[in-house]
Amino acid sequence: MLAPNPTPLLSHDQIQERVRSLAAEIARDLDPEMPVLVLGLLRGCFVFVADLIRALSREGVQVREVDFIIVSSYGSGTTSSGNINIERDMSTDPAGKQVLLVDDILDTGNTLKAIRDTYLAGREFGSLKTCVLLDKPSRRTVELNADYVGFSIEDYFVVGYGLDYDQKHRELPHIAVMSEEE
Numbered sequence: 491m492l493a494p495n496p497t498p499l500l501s502h503d504q505i506q507e508r509v510r511s512l513a514a515e516i517a518r519d520l521d522p523e524m525p526v527l528v529l530g531l532l533r534g535c536f537v538f539v540a541d542l543i544r545a546l547s548r549e550g551v552q553v554r555e556v557d558f559i560i561v562s563s564y565g566s567g568t569t570s571s572g573n574i575n576i577e578r579d580m581s582t583d584p585a586g587k588q589v590l591l592v593d594d595i596l597d598t599g600n601t602l603k604a605i606r607d608t609y610l611a612g613r614e615f616g617s618l619k620t621c622v623l624l625d626k627p628s629r630r631t632v633e634l635n636a637d638y639v640g641f642s643i644e645d646y647f648v649v650g651y652g653l654d655y656d657q658k659h660r661e662l663p664h665i666a667v668m669s670e671e672e
């Protein structure tokens with residue numbers, strides 16, 4: 491049976507330290523005059539967003555609004571496709587705001603690409619930056635990179651820190667690889 495490997499891939503402390511330095515990078519690039527909208531892609535990102543906005547606050551960035559969208563991507567099998575379905579739309583107007591689009595993992599890139607090029611393309615916003623906690627560059631099928639990446643990892647299926655396997659393991663404080671139980 492598959493279970494989270496007891497040895498963390500990324501410990502809670504490693505994640506906290508990286509969230510802190512990411513927030514410092516993001517803070518440096520933000521325009522202090524323009525309101526910031528943090529837009530998370532549910533559900534995997536909710537723990538990351540919670541830590542990120544508090545880390546940004548410690549860097550002197552007051553986030554004006556936090557909003558979430560729920561997207562599902564339909565395609566064949568377990569990999570996402572470019573066809574996304576907005577299950578919950580944002581309820582904020584991004585016009586005149588610096589949008590920080592946050593996702594848990596950048597895998598094939600289909601989801602983020604569709605959000606950026608289809609969903610957000612028709613809307614008015616001040617600026618757009620993308621931020622992901624994890625990146626699996628070896629899995630990419632579209633040309634896209636995030637502006638801010640927490641950690642680059644190998645092609646593992648990971649859980650914890652908000653990330654699930656069949657809705658389980660989101661509560662783990664660290665990130666673990668799903669592997670065969672011994």
Ligand code: 5GP
Nearest residue numbers: 570595596597598599600601647648653654
């Ligand atoms: P893609 O970049 O392929 O469109 O999809 C990225 C999404 O697939 C992520 O937001 C995440 O929901 C899901 N995903 C990709 N890799 C993993 C993984 O290793 N663990 C978990 N829990 N979700 C993943």
Ligand code: MG
Nearest residue numbers: 532533534594
């Ligand atoms: Mg996701």
